[in-house]
Amino acid sequence: MPALPRVPLRVKRPALRATLAVPILALLAACGGGAGQAAQGLAPDAALPAKVPSGTQLIVGDPQTKVALQLSGQIDEFSFAVEWANISGGPQTTEAFRAGALDVGAVAEIPPIHATWTGLPVKIVASRYRKDPIGHPTYEIGIAPGTGITTLAGLRGKRIAYSPGQAQGALVLRVLKKAGLTRNDVKLVELPSTGDVYPNALASKQVDAAPLGGVLIKRYLAKFGHEGATTLKHGIRDDPAHLYVRAVTLQDPAKAAAVKEYVAAWAKAWRWVYEHPDEWIAGYYVKDQGLSAADGRYLVDAAGEPDVPGDWSDAIARHQETIELLAADTGNEVINAKDLYDLRYQSVGADALKEGA
Structure with missing residues:
Protein backbone atom coordinates (compact mmCIF):
# COMPACT_ATOMS: atom_id res chain seq x y z
CA MET A 1 0.00 0.00 0.00
CA PRO A 2 1.27 3.53 -0.68
CA ALA A 3 2.70 5.48 2.22
CA LEU A 4 1.02 8.55 3.58
CA PRO A 5 2.63 11.87 2.66
CA ARG A 6 5.41 13.03 4.94
CA VAL A 7 4.68 15.55 7.66
CA PRO A 8 5.88 18.96 6.40
CA LEU A 9 8.35 21.05 8.34
CA ARG A 10 5.73 23.73 8.96
CA VAL A 11 2.61 22.09 10.32
CA LYS A 12 -0.77 23.76 10.16
CA ARG A 13 -1.75 24.97 13.63
CA PRO A 14 -5.33 24.98 14.82
CA ALA A 15 -6.81 28.25 16.01
CA LEU A 16 -6.32 28.80 19.71
CA ARG A 17 -9.64 28.00 21.28
CA ALA A 18 -11.12 29.91 24.14
CA THR A 19 -9.69 27.51 26.70
CA LEU A 20 -7.58 29.88 28.72
CA ALA A 21 -8.64 30.47 32.27
CA VAL A 22 -8.36 34.26 31.81
CA PRO A 23 -8.85 36.49 28.76
CA GLN A 37 11.35 41.51 33.79
CA ALA A 38 15.07 42.24 33.77
CA ALA A 39 16.60 44.79 31.44
CA GLN A 40 19.29 42.29 30.44
CA GLY A 41 18.45 38.66 29.69
CA LEU A 42 19.78 35.75 31.75
CA ALA A 43 22.42 33.83 29.79
CA PRO A 44 21.62 30.14 29.05
CA ASP A 45 24.67 29.05 31.05
CA ALA A 46 24.22 31.48 33.95
CA ALA A 47 23.30 30.14 37.38
CA LEU A 48 19.62 30.28 38.22
CA PRO A 49 18.70 33.08 40.64
CA ASP A 132 8.05 0.26 36.31
CA PRO A 133 7.36 1.63 32.80
CA ILE A 134 6.81 -1.73 31.12
CA GLY A 135 4.61 -3.13 33.87
CA HIS A 136 2.64 0.13 33.96
CA PRO A 137 2.40 1.30 30.32
CA THR A 138 0.54 4.44 29.35
CA TYR A 139 -0.91 2.83 26.22
CA GLU A 140 -1.97 -0.52 24.83
CA ILE A 141 -2.74 -1.31 21.20
CA GLY A 142 -6.50 -1.63 20.82
CA ILE A 143 -7.55 -4.30 18.32
CA ALA A 144 -10.88 -4.11 16.47
CA PRO A 145 -13.23 -7.11 16.72
CA GLY A 146 -12.80 -9.69 14.02
CA THR A 147 -9.36 -8.64 12.78
CA GLY A 148 -7.57 -11.72 14.04
CA ILE A 149 -4.55 -9.69 15.18
CA THR A 150 -2.83 -11.44 18.08
CA THR A 151 0.76 -10.21 17.76
CA LEU A 152 2.49 -6.98 16.77
CA ALA A 153 3.71 -8.69 13.59
CA GLY A 154 0.05 -9.26 12.75
CA LEU A 155 -0.32 -5.53 12.10
CA ARG A 156 1.14 -6.03 8.62
CA GLY A 157 -1.34 -4.86 5.99
CA LYS A 158 -3.72 -3.45 8.61
CA ARG A 159 -5.20 0.02 9.10
CA ILE A 160 -3.74 1.77 12.14
CA ALA A 161 -4.96 5.04 13.68
CA TYR A 162 -2.16 7.59 13.54
CA SER A 163 -1.80 11.05 15.06
CA PRO A 164 1.41 12.75 13.91
CA GLY A 165 2.91 15.19 16.38
CA GLN A 166 1.52 13.40 19.42
CA ALA A 167 2.75 10.64 21.72
CA GLN A 168 0.31 8.12 20.20
CA GLY A 169 1.73 8.72 16.73
CA ALA A 170 5.31 8.20 17.87
CA LEU A 171 4.27 5.04 19.69
CA VAL A 172 2.78 3.63 16.47
CA LEU A 173 6.12 4.16 14.70
CA ARG A 174 7.97 2.47 17.58
CA VAL A 175 5.58 -0.47 17.51
CA LEU A 176 6.08 -0.91 13.77
CA LYS A 177 9.85 -0.81 14.22
CA LYS A 178 9.70 -3.42 17.00
CA ALA A 179 7.55 -5.64 14.77
CA GLY A 180 10.03 -5.32 11.89
CA LEU A 181 7.56 -3.28 9.85
CA THR A 182 7.58 0.14 8.21
CA ARG A 183 4.75 2.52 7.40
CA ASN A 184 4.79 1.03 3.88
CA ASP A 185 3.72 -2.32 5.37
CA VAL A 186 0.54 -0.88 6.89
CA LYS A 187 -2.04 1.80 6.17
CA LEU A 188 -1.78 4.71 8.61
CA VAL A 189 -5.15 6.42 9.01
CA GLU A 190 -4.66 9.95 10.29
CA LEU A 191 -7.14 10.61 13.09
CA PRO A 192 -7.09 12.91 16.13
CA SER A 193 -6.42 11.01 19.34
CA THR A 194 -8.82 13.09 21.44
CA GLY A 195 -11.77 11.77 23.40
CA ASP A 196 -13.36 8.56 22.16
CA VAL A 197 -12.23 8.93 18.55
CA TYR A 198 -9.93 5.91 18.61
CA PRO A 199 -12.28 3.51 20.48
CA ASN A 200 -15.14 4.49 18.17
CA ALA A 201 -12.95 4.05 15.09
CA LEU A 202 -12.05 0.56 16.29
CA ALA A 203 -15.62 -0.40 17.12
CA SER A 204 -16.91 0.82 13.73
CA LYS A 205 -14.08 -1.03 11.89
CA GLN A 206 -12.76 2.27 10.52
CA VAL A 207 -9.34 1.07 11.69
CA ASP A 208 -8.00 -2.30 12.73
CA ALA A 209 -5.70 -1.08 15.48
CA ALA A 210 -5.17 2.07 17.54
CA PRO A 211 -3.17 3.06 20.64
CA LEU A 212 -5.48 3.44 23.63
CA GLY A 213 -4.49 5.04 26.91
CA GLY A 214 -5.79 5.30 30.45
CA VAL A 215 -9.40 4.48 31.17
CA LEU A 216 -10.13 4.10 27.44
CA ILE A 217 -8.49 0.68 27.63
CA LYS A 218 -10.86 -0.47 30.36
CA ARG A 219 -13.93 1.03 28.72
CA TYR A 220 -13.15 -0.31 25.26
CA LEU A 221 -12.78 -3.87 26.53
CA ALA A 222 -15.85 -3.60 28.75
CA LYS A 223 -18.03 -2.29 25.93
CA PHE A 224 -16.79 -4.31 22.98
CA GLY A 225 -14.97 -7.27 24.51
CA HIS A 226 -17.98 -9.52 23.99
CA GLU A 227 -17.71 -8.76 20.27
CA GLY A 228 -14.06 -9.81 20.18
CA ALA A 229 -12.31 -6.52 20.96
CA THR A 230 -8.89 -7.00 22.53
CA THR A 231 -5.70 -5.08 23.30
CA LEU A 232 -2.04 -5.94 22.83
CA LYS A 233 0.78 -5.09 25.22
CA HIS A 234 3.53 -3.45 23.21
CA GLY A 235 6.41 -3.78 25.70
CA ILE A 236 7.82 -0.37 24.78
CA ARG A 237 8.60 2.40 27.25
CA ASP A 238 5.96 5.13 26.80
Whole structure:
Protein backbone atom coordinates (compact mmCIF):
# COMPACT_ATOMS: atom_id res chain seq x y z
CA MET A 1 0.00 0.00 0.00
CA PRO A 2 1.27 3.53 -0.68
CA ALA A 3 2.70 5.48 2.22
CA LEU A 4 1.02 8.55 3.58
CA PRO A 5 2.63 11.87 2.66
CA ARG A 6 5.41 13.03 4.94
CA VAL A 7 4.68 15.55 7.66
CA PRO A 8 5.88 18.96 6.40
CA LEU A 9 8.35 21.05 8.34
CA ARG A 10 5.73 23.73 8.96
CA VAL A 11 2.61 22.09 10.32
CA LYS A 12 -0.77 23.76 10.16
CA ARG A 13 -1.75 24.97 13.63
CA PRO A 14 -5.33 24.98 14.82
CA ALA A 15 -6.81 28.25 16.01
CA LEU A 16 -6.32 28.80 19.71
CA ARG A 17 -9.64 28.00 21.28
CA ALA A 18 -11.12 29.91 24.14
CA THR A 19 -9.69 27.51 26.70
CA LEU A 20 -7.58 29.88 28.72
CA ALA A 21 -8.64 30.47 32.27
CA VAL A 22 -8.36 34.26 31.81
CA PRO A 23 -8.85 36.49 28.76
CA ILE A 24 -6.06 36.44 26.20
CA LEU A 25 -5.24 40.13 26.53
CA ALA A 26 -4.80 39.76 30.25
CA LEU A 27 -2.56 36.77 29.69
CA LEU A 28 -0.41 38.64 27.21
CA ALA A 29 -0.04 41.52 29.62
CA ALA A 30 0.83 39.15 32.44
CA CYS A 31 3.49 37.43 30.35
CA GLY A 32 5.16 40.79 29.86
CA GLY A 33 6.94 40.27 33.16
CA GLY A 34 6.24 43.46 35.13
CA ALA A 35 8.54 43.69 38.13
CA GLY A 36 10.15 40.39 37.21
CA GLN A 37 11.35 41.51 33.79
CA ALA A 38 15.07 42.24 33.77
CA ALA A 39 16.60 44.79 31.44
CA GLN A 40 19.29 42.29 30.44
CA GLY A 41 18.45 38.66 29.69
CA LEU A 42 19.78 35.75 31.75
CA ALA A 43 22.42 33.83 29.79
CA PRO A 44 21.62 30.14 29.05
CA ASP A 45 24.67 29.05 31.05
CA ALA A 46 24.22 31.48 33.95
CA ALA A 47 23.30 30.14 37.38
CA LEU A 48 19.62 30.28 38.22
CA PRO A 49 18.70 33.08 40.64
CA ALA A 50 18.17 31.83 44.18
CA LYS A 51 15.22 34.10 44.96
CA VAL A 52 12.06 35.03 43.07
CA PRO A 53 11.61 38.83 43.01
CA SER A 54 8.40 40.36 44.31
CA GLY A 55 5.82 40.93 41.59
CA THR A 56 6.77 37.89 39.50
CA GLN A 57 4.01 35.91 37.81
CA LEU A 58 3.88 32.65 35.87
CA ILE A 59 1.06 31.49 33.62
CA VAL A 60 0.91 27.71 33.88
CA GLY A 61 -0.95 25.20 31.72
CA ASP A 62 -0.80 22.13 33.95
CA PRO A 63 -4.37 21.29 35.05
CA GLN A 64 -3.58 17.97 36.74
CA THR A 65 -0.83 19.41 38.90
CA LYS A 66 -3.06 22.31 39.83
CA VAL A 67 -5.57 19.88 41.37
CA ALA A 68 -2.77 17.93 43.06
CA LEU A 69 -1.48 21.16 44.61
CA GLN A 70 -4.97 22.07 45.77
CA LEU A 71 -5.61 18.68 47.33
CA SER A 72 -2.22 18.54 49.00
CA GLY A 73 -2.51 22.09 50.36
CA GLN A 74 0.55 23.37 48.49
CA ILE A 75 -1.18 25.68 46.05
CA ASP A 76 -0.93 28.78 48.26
CA GLU A 77 2.74 28.27 49.16
CA PHE A 78 4.31 29.85 46.06
CA SER A 79 6.35 33.00 46.58
CA PHE A 80 5.01 34.38 43.28
CA ALA A 81 1.62 34.70 41.59
CA VAL A 82 0.42 31.75 39.49
CA GLU A 83 -2.22 32.26 36.80
CA TRP A 84 -3.65 28.88 35.81
CA ALA A 85 -4.61 28.26 32.18
CA ASN A 86 -6.91 25.38 31.28
CA ILE A 87 -4.55 24.09 28.62
CA SER A 88 -3.17 20.59 28.11
CA GLY A 89 -1.58 18.65 25.29
CA GLY A 90 1.01 19.62 22.74
CA PRO A 91 -1.06 21.46 20.09
CA GLN A 92 -2.85 23.75 22.59
CA THR A 93 0.32 24.39 24.57
CA THR A 94 2.40 25.24 21.52
CA GLU A 95 -0.31 27.58 20.22
CA ALA A 96 -0.45 29.36 23.58
CA PHE A 97 3.34 29.68 23.57
CA ARG A 98 3.20 31.27 20.13
CA ALA A 99 0.56 33.71 21.35
CA GLY A 100 2.81 34.72 24.25
CA ALA A 101 0.00 33.57 26.53
CA LEU A 102 1.71 30.83 28.52
CA ASP A 103 4.92 30.36 30.50
CA VAL A 104 4.87 26.66 31.46
CA GLY A 105 3.22 23.67 29.79
CA ALA A 106 2.92 19.97 30.70
CA VAL A 107 3.33 17.44 27.87
CA ALA A 108 4.97 14.16 26.85
CA GLU A 109 8.13 13.97 24.70
CA ILE A 110 6.81 14.75 21.20
CA PRO A 111 5.60 18.41 21.48
CA PRO A 112 9.05 19.86 22.27
CA ILE A 113 10.40 18.15 19.14
CA HIS A 114 7.67 19.47 16.87
CA ALA A 115 7.85 22.94 18.43
CA THR A 116 11.53 23.06 17.55
CA TRP A 117 10.90 21.79 14.03
CA THR A 118 8.35 24.55 13.49
CA GLY A 119 10.66 27.34 14.63
CA LEU A 120 9.62 27.69 18.29
CA PRO A 121 12.64 27.31 20.62
CA VAL A 122 11.62 25.54 23.83
CA LYS A 123 13.34 23.99 26.83
CA ILE A 124 12.37 21.05 29.03
CA VAL A 125 12.73 21.96 32.71
CA ALA A 126 11.28 18.89 34.47
CA SER A 127 10.91 15.20 33.70
CA ARG A 128 8.91 12.45 35.35
CA TYR A 129 8.74 8.76 34.46
CA ARG A 130 7.45 5.53 35.98
CA LYS A 131 9.59 3.25 38.10
CA ASP A 132 8.05 0.26 36.31
CA PRO A 133 7.36 1.63 32.80
CA ILE A 134 6.81 -1.73 31.12
CA GLY A 135 4.61 -3.13 33.87
CA HIS A 136 2.64 0.13 33.96
CA PRO A 137 2.40 1.30 30.32
CA THR A 138 0.54 4.44 29.35
CA TYR A 139 -0.91 2.83 26.22
CA GLU A 140 -1.97 -0.52 24.83
CA ILE A 141 -2.74 -1.31 21.20
CA GLY A 142 -6.50 -1.63 20.82
CA ILE A 143 -7.55 -4.30 18.32
CA ALA A 144 -10.88 -4.11 16.47
CA PRO A 145 -13.23 -7.11 16.72
CA GLY A 146 -12.80 -9.69 14.02
CA THR A 147 -9.36 -8.64 12.78
CA GLY A 148 -7.57 -11.72 14.04
CA ILE A 149 -4.55 -9.69 15.18
CA THR A 150 -2.83 -11.44 18.08
CA THR A 151 0.76 -10.21 17.76
CA LEU A 152 2.49 -6.98 16.77
CA ALA A 153 3.71 -8.69 13.59
CA GLY A 154 0.05 -9.26 12.75
CA LEU A 155 -0.32 -5.53 12.10
CA ARG A 156 1.14 -6.03 8.62
CA GLY A 157 -1.34 -4.86 5.99
CA LYS A 158 -3.72 -3.45 8.61
CA ARG A 159 -5.20 0.02 9.10
CA ILE A 160 -3.74 1.77 12.14
CA ALA A 161 -4.96 5.04 13.68
CA TYR A 162 -2.16 7.59 13.54
CA SER A 163 -1.80 11.05 15.06
CA PRO A 164 1.41 12.75 13.91
CA GLY A 165 2.91 15.19 16.38
CA GLN A 166 1.52 13.40 19.42
CA ALA A 167 2.75 10.64 21.72
CA GLN A 168 0.31 8.12 20.20
CA GLY A 169 1.73 8.72 16.73
CA ALA A 170 5.31 8.20 17.87
CA LEU A 171 4.27 5.04 19.69
CA VAL A 172 2.78 3.63 16.47
CA LEU A 173 6.12 4.16 14.70
CA ARG A 174 7.97 2.47 17.58
CA VAL A 175 5.58 -0.47 17.51
CA LEU A 176 6.08 -0.91 13.77
CA LYS A 177 9.85 -0.81 14.22
CA LYS A 178 9.70 -3.42 17.00
CA ALA A 179 7.55 -5.64 14.77
CA GLY A 180 10.03 -5.32 11.89
CA LEU A 181 7.56 -3.28 9.85
CA THR A 182 7.58 0.14 8.21
CA ARG A 183 4.75 2.52 7.40
CA ASN A 184 4.79 1.03 3.88
CA ASP A 185 3.72 -2.32 5.37
CA VAL A 186 0.54 -0.88 6.89
CA LYS A 187 -2.04 1.80 6.17
CA LEU A 188 -1.78 4.71 8.61
CA VAL A 189 -5.15 6.42 9.01
CA GLU A 190 -4.66 9.95 10.29
CA LEU A 191 -7.14 10.61 13.09
CA PRO A 192 -7.09 12.91 16.13
CA SER A 193 -6.42 11.01 19.34
CA THR A 194 -8.82 13.09 21.44
CA GLY A 195 -11.77 11.77 23.40
CA ASP A 196 -13.36 8.56 22.16
CA VAL A 197 -12.23 8.93 18.55
CA TYR A 198 -9.93 5.91 18.61
CA PRO A 199 -12.28 3.51 20.48
CA ASN A 200 -15.14 4.49 18.17
CA ALA A 201 -12.95 4.05 15.09
CA LEU A 202 -12.05 0.56 16.29
CA ALA A 203 -15.62 -0.40 17.12
CA SER A 204 -16.91 0.82 13.73
CA LYS A 205 -14.08 -1.03 11.89
CA GLN A 206 -12.76 2.27 10.52
CA VAL A 207 -9.34 1.07 11.69
CA ASP A 208 -8.00 -2.30 12.73
CA ALA A 209 -5.70 -1.08 15.48
CA ALA A 210 -5.17 2.07 17.54
CA PRO A 211 -3.17 3.06 20.64
CA LEU A 212 -5.48 3.44 23.63
CA GLY A 213 -4.49 5.04 26.91
CA GLY A 214 -5.79 5.30 30.45
CA VAL A 215 -9.40 4.48 31.17
CA LEU A 216 -10.13 4.10 27.44
CA ILE A 217 -8.49 0.68 27.63
CA LYS A 218 -10.86 -0.47 30.36
CA ARG A 219 -13.93 1.03 28.72
CA TYR A 220 -13.15 -0.31 25.26
CA LEU A 221 -12.78 -3.87 26.53
CA ALA A 222 -15.85 -3.60 28.75
CA LYS A 223 -18.03 -2.29 25.93
CA PHE A 224 -16.79 -4.31 22.98
CA GLY A 225 -14.97 -7.27 24.51
CA HIS A 226 -17.98 -9.52 23.99
CA GLU A 227 -17.71 -8.76 20.27
CA GLY A 228 -14.06 -9.81 20.18
CA ALA A 229 -12.31 -6.52 20.96
CA THR A 230 -8.89 -7.00 22.53
CA THR A 231 -5.70 -5.08 23.30
CA LEU A 232 -2.04 -5.94 22.83
CA LYS A 233 0.78 -5.09 25.22
CA HIS A 234 3.53 -3.45 23.21
CA GLY A 235 6.41 -3.78 25.70
CA ILE A 236 7.82 -0.37 24.78
CA ARG A 237 8.60 2.40 27.25
CA ASP A 238 5.96 5.13 26.80
CA ASP A 239 6.08 7.02 30.08
CA PRO A 240 7.71 10.49 29.65
CA ALA A 241 6.01 13.46 31.31
CA HIS A 242 7.68 16.85 30.98
CA LEU A 243 7.32 20.48 31.88
CA TYR A 244 8.59 22.78 29.16
CA VAL A 245 8.79 26.50 28.50
CA ARG A 246 9.68 28.86 25.69
CA ALA A 247 13.43 29.42 25.67
CA VAL A 248 12.83 33.16 25.85
CA THR A 249 11.00 32.73 29.18
CA LEU A 250 14.22 31.60 30.81
CA GLN A 251 16.00 34.76 29.69
CA ASP A 252 13.96 36.59 32.33
CA PRO A 253 15.81 35.98 35.63
CA ALA A 254 12.62 36.38 37.67
CA LYS A 255 10.67 33.87 35.61
CA ALA A 256 13.63 31.48 35.52
CA ALA A 257 13.67 31.53 39.34
CA ALA A 258 9.90 31.09 39.52
CA VAL A 259 10.07 28.12 37.13
CA LYS A 260 12.61 26.51 39.46
CA GLU A 261 10.24 26.91 42.39
CA TYR A 262 7.35 25.52 40.33
CA VAL A 263 9.38 22.46 39.29
CA ALA A 264 10.10 21.68 42.95
CA ALA A 265 6.41 21.99 43.85
CA TRP A 266 5.45 19.86 40.81
CA ALA A 267 7.71 17.02 41.95
CA LYS A 268 6.29 17.12 45.48
CA ALA A 269 2.73 17.23 44.15
CA TRP A 270 3.17 14.03 42.13
CA ARG A 271 4.80 12.27 45.05
CA TRP A 272 1.75 13.29 47.09
CA VAL A 273 -0.56 11.85 44.42
CA TYR A 274 1.19 8.48 44.65
CA GLU A 275 1.11 8.45 48.45
CA HIS A 276 -2.55 9.55 48.72
CA PRO A 277 -4.42 7.51 46.08
CA ASP A 278 -7.84 7.69 47.76
CA GLU A 279 -7.75 11.49 48.04
CA TRP A 280 -6.57 11.73 44.42
CA ILE A 281 -9.33 9.46 43.14
CA ALA A 282 -12.02 11.41 44.98
CA GLY A 283 -10.64 14.89 44.32
CA TYR A 284 -9.41 14.55 40.76
CA TYR A 285 -10.92 11.61 38.92
CA VAL A 286 -14.37 11.77 40.51
CA LYS A 287 -14.91 15.45 41.41
CA ASP A 288 -12.81 17.18 38.74
CA GLN A 289 -13.05 14.74 35.82
CA GLY A 290 -16.47 13.22 36.48
CA LEU A 291 -15.26 9.61 36.35
CA SER A 292 -16.48 6.83 38.57
CA ALA A 293 -14.49 5.80 41.61
CA ALA A 294 -13.86 2.45 39.90
CA ASP A 295 -12.38 4.18 36.86
CA GLY A 296 -10.26 6.32 39.14
CA ARG A 297 -8.96 3.27 40.95
CA TYR A 298 -8.11 1.63 37.62
CA LEU A 299 -6.10 4.68 36.55
CA VAL A 300 -4.27 4.97 39.87
CA ASP A 301 -3.32 1.30 39.80
CA ALA A 302 -2.17 1.61 36.17
CA ALA A 303 -0.06 4.69 36.86
CA GLY A 304 2.42 3.02 39.18
CA GLU A 305 5.07 4.84 41.19
CA PRO A 306 6.53 8.06 39.74
CA ASP A 307 10.25 8.55 39.24
CA VAL A 308 11.76 12.05 39.12
CA PRO A 309 15.41 11.43 38.23
CA GLY A 310 18.18 13.81 39.21
CA ASP A 311 20.20 12.79 36.14
CA TRP A 312 18.64 13.16 32.69
CA SER A 313 21.31 11.26 30.72
CA ASP A 314 19.19 8.17 30.06
CA ALA A 315 16.11 10.27 29.33
CA ILE A 316 18.00 12.36 26.80
CA ALA A 317 19.35 9.23 25.10
CA ARG A 318 15.81 7.82 24.77
CA HIS A 319 14.58 11.19 23.49
CA GLN A 320 17.33 11.15 20.85
CA GLU A 321 16.09 7.78 19.60
CA THR A 322 12.60 9.23 19.29
CA ILE A 323 13.86 12.24 17.37
CA GLU A 324 15.75 10.07 14.91
CA LEU A 325 12.73 7.82 14.38
CA LEU A 326 10.42 10.77 13.72
CA ALA A 327 12.96 12.55 11.53
CA ALA A 328 13.35 9.49 9.32
CA ASP A 329 9.57 9.23 9.01
CA THR A 330 8.81 12.91 8.38
CA GLY A 331 11.88 14.16 6.54
CA ASN A 332 12.64 16.75 9.22
CA GLU A 333 16.19 17.36 10.40
CA VAL A 334 17.70 15.35 13.23
CA ILE A 335 18.14 17.68 16.17
CA ASN A 336 20.22 17.13 19.31
CA ALA A 337 17.95 15.97 22.13
CA LYS A 338 20.27 17.51 24.70
CA ASP A 339 19.51 20.93 23.22
CA LEU A 340 15.85 20.49 24.24
CA TYR A 341 16.76 20.29 27.93
CA ASP A 342 17.88 23.05 30.28
CA LEU A 343 20.28 21.12 32.48
CA ARG A 344 20.25 23.82 35.14
CA TYR A 345 16.91 22.29 36.23
CA GLN A 346 18.11 18.68 36.06
CA SER A 347 18.24 17.99 39.79
CA VAL A 348 15.60 20.45 41.00
CA GLY A 349 12.72 17.98 41.27
CA ALA A 350 14.82 15.17 42.75
CA ASP A 351 16.40 17.53 45.27
CA ALA A 352 12.95 18.76 46.35
CA LEU A 353 11.85 15.18 47.02
CA LYS A 354 14.98 14.50 49.06
CA GLU A 355 14.41 17.61 51.14
CA GLY A 356 10.80 16.61 51.77
CA ALA A 357 11.62 13.00 52.66
